[in-house]
Amino acid sequence: MIEFHLDARSGMAPYQQVVQQVRHALRLGLLVVGDQLPTVKEAATSLTINPNTVSKAYKELELLGLVAARPGIGIFVTATLSNDSLAAHGPLRQSLQRWVTQARRAGLDDESIDALYKECLRSSAAEDVA
């Protein structure tokens, strides 16, 4: 079971945040096929939000084909977003970690690291297009 949280400053509607957190958990393998999501009541009370907001998020996940409701029992995960690339996460993470350490040593602060990373992401996306 996962627990939701809300970020009031994200600028994202609460129902979208719930959708995104489920997708995120699916991508990271925290949720797998057959897992149960919190009931609407559980999720609504723990987040202190309107139950309709949770229902709306669950409906959207259902439309995306990621979960299905079994009436009277609950909402279950029916698909996954993680793929084989998950296995590659470990080594990639390690090398990224090493790179971050190097960057810090070179005197870069978090903001510069973030900017550099995003710049690389952008230029590699541009290469792909070209």
Next chain:
Amino acid sequence: MTAVIEANGLGKRYGHKWALSECTLAIPDGKVVGLVGPNGAGKTTLLHLSVGLLQPSAGSISVLGGRPGTTATQLARVGFVAQDTPTRAGFSIADHLRFGRWMNPNFDAKLAEERIESLGLDLRQKAGKLSGGQRAQLALTLAMAKRPELLVLDEPVASLDPLARREFLQGVIAVVADSGTSVILSSHLVADLERVCDYLVVVVNSRVQVAGEIDELLASHHRLTGPRHERAALPRDQQLVNESHTDRQSTIVVRTNDPILDPAWTVEQLDLEDLVLAYMTGAAAQDRRPKLGVHS
């Protein structure tokens, strides 16, 4: 869709002063309604009219299709928690539940006892010895146990600390999730209601300024900033909510369902707090303006 609360030209007058005037509303079933406005705006008057504690001086109001407070069945269908969640200091919690059972034929004593237990309260405790949050929970428990179709809560969390406030709202959410009860709750703070409500009514200066589904309200209101504009220059589909001007710049809040085409404006989305504030300051400004210049 049936309306939980339907008001037509509803008004309440005390002497020469109208506490609420020209109130026309149709609140759909199954909503959690936030009634927001500054102190003294007319929120309590509207709530008291909807439970039958007050009779209208003008217009009409119907609640769940009936006239508020007129019959025993009508009374049983509405749960009401008055401001400051009143309880009897000398009565124990058990006394309160017993009293609730006497007064309400459909009183769900089991639900009430289970809820008191889950809150960690002792039935023998005197209400006078409870904390503000516990007293509020007791009042909510009594109102819930009536199994009402509509729950009316007047400023339920105003005097509570943040934790008690959250626990109280969680109680309200549990009722909504369990039985689909409609709820209307008032507050002078938007932040209290923002996450819990899906329908909003803003009352300022004894008038309803805006009412609607929160999602729709957020999608249709925009803040525009740009070089100084005169109000006459606004397209007809844009309803002006609030404006402020410097000698060079204008900042206005408009309501429209159409896209804003004028390239001179920078368009921003509003959050709920900004939206309510725009109506409050807009209404206050309209009051100050000389009567001849009032723009309707």
